[in-house]
Amino acid sequence: xxxxxxxxxxxxxxxxxxxxxxxxxxxxxxxxxxxxxxxxxxxxxxxxxxxxxxxxxxxxxxxxxxxxxxxxxxxxxxxxxxxxxxxxxxxxxxxxxxxxxxxxxxxxxxxxxxxxx
Amino acid sequence: xxxxxxxxxxxxxxxxxxxxxxxxxxxxxxxxxxxxxxxxxxxxxxxxxxxxxxxxxxxxxxxxxxxxxxxxxxxxxxxxxxxxxxxxxxxxxxxxxxxxxxxx
Numbered sequence: 001x002x003x004x005x006x007x008x009x010x011x012x013x014x015x016x017x018x019x020x021x022x023x024x025x026x027x028x029x030x031x032x033x034x035x036x037x038x039x040x041x042x043x044x045x046x047x048x049x050x051x052x053x054x055x056x057x058x059x060x061x062x063x064x065x066x067x068x069x070x071x072x073x074x075x076x077x078x079x080x081x082x083x084x085x086x087x088x089x090x091x092x093x094x095x096x097x098x099x100x101x102x103x104x105x106x107x108x109x110x111x112x113x114x115x116x117x
Numbered sequence: 118x119x120x121x122x123x124x125x126x127x128x129x130x131x132x133x134x135x136x137x138x139x140x141x142x143x144x145x146x147x148x149x150x151x152x153x154x155x156x157x158x159x160x161x162x163x164x165x166x167x168x169x170x171x172x173x174x175x176x177x178x179x180x181x182x183x184x185x186x187x188x189x190x191x192x193x194x195x196x197x198x199x200x201x202x203x204x205x206x207x208x209x210x211x212x213x214x215x216x217x218x219x220x221x
Contacts, residue, residue, distance in 0.1 A: 004159035012155050017165040043118045045170040050119065051126035073166035093126070 019067040021080035027110070029084060033059045034116035037086075037108065045073035048112050056116045057088040060105065068109055081110040121177035147186040154189055163196045171195035 004012075029035055036056045040048050047069045061084060068079035085105050090098030124130060142148045157163065171192040172180075180188070197203050 001160045004156040008159060009155065012159065017158065019165065041119060045118070045166055045173065049125045050123045067164075067166070069166040069169075072164055073170045075167075 019069075019072075021065045021067055021078060023065055023080050025065045025080050025082065027062055027082040029059045029062075029082070029110070029113060029115075031059055031062065035059055035084075035086060035113040036116045037112055038114060040112065042070075044070060046070045046112075048108065049106065051093055052086070052088060052106055052108070055088055055092050057086040057092065057106075059084045060087045061085040063107065066109070068111060070109075070111070079111075083107055083109050084113070086113070118173055120173040121175075121180045122173045142186075144186075150186040150189050150193075153193055157193055157196065162200050162202070163192075167196060168192055 034056060035058070037048070037052045037054060039054050040046055063083045063085070065080045066083045068081055071077050071079040084107065086108050088104045088106065090102035090104060091100060092098070093104055142151075154168075158168070169192070172188045174195075175183070175188065175191055179191075183191070194203075194208050198205055198208065
């Protein structure tokens with residue numbers, strides 16, 4: 001078991017636990033693509049907020065390749081994949097309660113997304 | 118999992134209160150909690166995702182009433198139990214001992 005030493009502390013505090021992976025994983029989507037979030041209801045760990053499930057938005061940015069939390073939290077490996085920023089209209093998320101000009105941007109892993117039909 | 122942690126979009130939770138000149142820690146034990154979290158991370162007991170998941174699995178009543186660093190304590194305890202470093206019984210006995218000392 002590794003021991004934390006004093007000299008390691010500033011490094012750990014500054015960098016945390018970076019999840020970025022330096023691997024050439026192909027991206028399933030590109031900026032401008034319309035995507036629908038999957039209806040994910042597993043009992044394990046995920047980083048998918050409920051309020052975007054089954055909602056449709058637009059890819060606005062590709063952050064690169066990251067560890068997939070759903071597998072990483074359960075000892076099933078990093079399953080590296082792209083993470084994107086998805087833009088949703090407030091109307092899409094909140095219906096009549098959403099303001100017509102409001103937008104919400106949420107980051108999502110490749111496995112949470114499918115092409116909008 | 119569809120747990121109590123997933124509060125986005127929920128009504129009735131009240132405003133987000135932003136404290137002016139917020140200190141790093143409000144209590145001395147919170148600093149020790151950060152040290153424990155980093156020490157266990159460096160020891161390889163968890164990654165960030167293994168750290169988060171037990172917080173999602175907390176009893177919903179406890180989740181809503183506990184502070185940020187109390188949630189950290191819960192997951193450090195659970196991860197150390199899962200890693201076979203301590204048992205639930207030992208953790209519970211420690212809590213009871215600390216409570217007894219506090220009441221004296």
